[in-house]
Amino acid sequence: MKSCFFYMSISMLLISACTxxxxxxxSNNVKSNLTGKLxxxxxxxxxxxxxxxxxxxxxxxxxxxxxxxxxxxxxxxADVKNKVADIGMVSRELLDKEIKTFTGHLLARDGISIIxxxxxxxxxxxxxxxxxxxxxxxxxxHSLTGKDAEITVIHKAEGRSTLDVxxxxxxxxxxxxxxxxxxxxxxxxxxxxxxNPDAIAYVSIGTAEYDIKQGVTIKTLPLNQIExxxxxxxxxxxxxxxELNFVTLGPLNQLANHFIxxxxxxxxxxxxxxxxxxxxx
Amino acid sequence: MSRLTNDNIxxxxxLITTSISALCVVLIFLFLFFSSLxxxxxxxxxxxxxxxxxxxxxxEFYILPMIVGSLYIMTLAMxxxxxxxxxxxxxxxxxxxxxxxSSFSRIVEILSGIPSVIYGFWGLVVIVPLLAQFxxxxxxxxxxxxxxxxxxxxxxxxxxxxxxxxxxxLYIQNAIALGLSRTNIIKNIILPQAKNNLITGIVxxxxxxxxxxxxxxxxxxxxxxxxxxxxxxxxxxxxNIALEMAYAMDTHRSALFLSGMVLMVIVLLxxxxxxxxxxxxxxx
Numbered sequence: 001m002k003s004c005f006f007y008m009s010i011s012m013l014l015i016s017a018c019t020x021x022x023x024x025x026x027s028n029n030v031k032s033n034l035t036g037k038l039x040x041x042x043x044x045x046x047x048x049x050x051x052x053x054x055x056x057x058x059x060x061x062x063x064x065x066x067x068x069x070x071x072x073x074x075x076x077x078a079d080v081k082n083k084v085a086d087i088g089m090v091s092r093e094l095l096d097k098e099i100k101t102f103t104g105h106l107l108a109r110d111g112i113s114i115i116x117x118x119x120x121x122x123x124x125x126x127x128x129x130x131x132x133x134x135x136x137x138x139x140x141x142h143s144l145t146g147k148d149a150e151i152t153v154i155h156k157a158e159g160r161s162t163l164d165v166x167x168x169x170x171x172x173x174x175x176x177x178x179x180x181x182x183x184x185x186x187x188x189x190x191x192x193x194x195x196n197p198d199a200i201a202y203v204s205i206g207t208a209e210y211d212i213k214q215g216v217t218i219k220t221l222p223l224n225q226i227e228x229x230x231x232x233x234x235x236x237x238x239x240x241x242x243e244l245n246f247v248t249l250g251p252l253n254q255l256a257n258h259f260i261x262x263x264x265x266x267x268x269x270x271x272x273x274x275x276x277x278x279x280x281x
Numbered sequence: 282m283s284r285l286t287n288d289n290i291x292x293x294x295x296l297i298t299t300s301i302s303a304l305c306v307v308l309i310f311l312f313l314f315f316s317s318l319x320x321x322x323x324x325x326x327x328x329x330x331x332x333x334x335x336x337x338x339x340x341e342f343y344i345l346p347m348i349v350g351s352l353y354i355m356t357l358a359m360x361x362x363x364x365x366x367x368x369x370x371x372x373x374x375x376x377x378x379x380x381x382x383s384s385f386s387r388i389v390e391i392l393s394g395i396p397s398v399i400y401g402f403w404g405l406v407v408i409v410p411l412l413a414q415f416x417x418x419x420x421x422x423x424x425x426x427x428x429x430x431x432x433x434x435x436x437x438x439x440x441x442x443x444x445x446x447x448x449x450x451l452y453i454q455n456a457i458a459l460g461l462s463r464t465n466i467i468k469n470i471i472l473p474q475a476k477n478n479l480i481t482g483i484v485x486x487x488x489x490x491x492x493x494x495x496x497x498x499x500x501x502x503x504x505x506x507x508x509x510x511x512x513x514x515x516x517x518x519x520x521n522i523a524l525e526m527a528y529a530m531d532t533h534r535s536a537l538f539l540s541g542m543v544l545m546v547i548v549l550l551x552x553x554x555x556x557x558x559x560x561x562x563x564x565x
Binding site (some may be wrong): 044070071072150152157158159173174175178179180181182183184187191193195196198199 | 304335336337338339405406409410413417418419420498499502503504505514516523524529530533538
């Protein structure tokens with residue numbers, strides 16, 4: 001019985017080995033036209049996503065090599081300008097003068113929403129109130145909801161992209177913020193808010209929306225009367241968001257063109273969502 | 282003849298593997314040192330010890346609160362878990378019935394094998410809300426110490442158990458023959474005899490405690506400050522690296538390597554301390 005199983009598994013292995021070899025030959029035949037190397041540099045927010053997209057692209061086109069390097073949005077722009085990189089990654093809206101020289105390709109949007117526990121009676125907080133909470137001017141829910149309880153302010157660790165968007169939108173410096181808890185990723189913040197009726201946090205909209213659907217006891221707060229969800233975000237209505245762009249200069253070579261097509265196609269959507277960003281298409 | 286050559290092969294083989302592991306430690310040290318060179322060149326020691334805050338993007342690298350945080354959490358956890366572990370082991374070895382003893386040992390072994398992230402998650406959803414009832418927000422030095430206590434106590438019990446087993450049974454038999462009471466035997470014979478083994482084991486465990494990352498990160502609140510009381514949040518050196526490494530660049534990255542090096546130095550000091558109490562040394 002044991003040896004029978006052994007032979008079966010061996011033959012299965014052989015069969016699977018043959019089939020994978022065959023399919024890789026096929027894909028080589030079909031897509032052998034895409035060869036060469038592509039260099040992408042820029043924003044460290046987008047880089048992990050592009051790295052993953054590049055991995056998937058390379059599986060589809062085994063002859064291509066995609067090199068992803070980080071160094072900030074401004075490096076992305078500079079490298080494309082100096083023709084050191086084929087594509088630059090820029091995690092903000094392109095400036096007017098940049099639009100004149102470069103071609104922008106909107107890849108996805110990154111948005112964050114303010115979340116509180118769903119037992120919290122607050123329906124909306126004004127921008128100034130949020131600033132006051134985070135800079136320690138308001139420390140108690142009393143003046144906001146009537147409930148006498150200390151506010152637990154949850155903040156992100158240095159370097160996180162959500163932190164940058166948050167600080168930029170509310171025009172505050174990281175130093176001014178008086179946090180009670182500092183977290184790493186979105187899920188940690190959501191778990192804390194779900195367990196703490198007096199906590200407030202800001203997390204990626206994609207993650208918050210997913211968790212609320214799973215029944216986690218949090219709610220997102222609207223900002224400037226606009227609901228925080230992936231629909232308003234994809235349309236660009238929700239204010240607390242930023243664009244994730246590719247920039248290129250002049251006519252594209254074939255490989256760069258194919259890669260950008262792949263990255264903005266619906267095929268890439270699930271990967272984009274995995275990283276907590278919102279795809280455009 | 283052939284036995285001799287076999288022996289030689291084994292000897293050289295073991296020499297190679299041993300030197301590889303020894304070399305690894307040296308290489309790690311060199312790597313940490315060279316990676317933290319940029320920040321050491323750019324900033325003074327004063328900036329790390331008498332700084333104002335930890336805001337790498339604004340070039341402020343105040344590392345001291347995290348060193349203090351790491352040491353506080355480790356000490357507090359050890360203060361709870363060492364007496365707890367040793368007393369449990371004493372009960373286990375000298376007071377409990379045999380059937381209880383064997384099943385209890387299995388349970389302790391299982392407990393010591395549970396990955397620390399599970400304790401961390403449990404701490405986040407149980408301990409933190411519990412502490413929040415006394416003082417919000419609950420994520421604090423105390424929460425970290427409690428979770429860490431749960432992580433290391435099982436191993437301390439095992440270490441203490443082994444230390445007690447090492448005590449020469451002749452001493453115990455003689456003591457019983459002389460009619461000494463059980464309390465007396467434990468206090469005056471077992472504990473002094475097992476002392477060195479106990480200390481070695483405990484110091485090694487404190488190395489593990491200070492290196493614990495994820496569980497501590499989940500329950501400590503991670504605010505960079507020297508905590509004024511048990512209910513205030515702290516950030517440890519390990520959490521600092523885990524929180525920021527994915528996004529750190531240039532000097533910031535280098536500052537994280539510096540945190541790593543400080544941690545390594547602390548662990549090294551602990552190991553030197555163990556060497557001091559090592560039973561091998563006292564025997565020779």
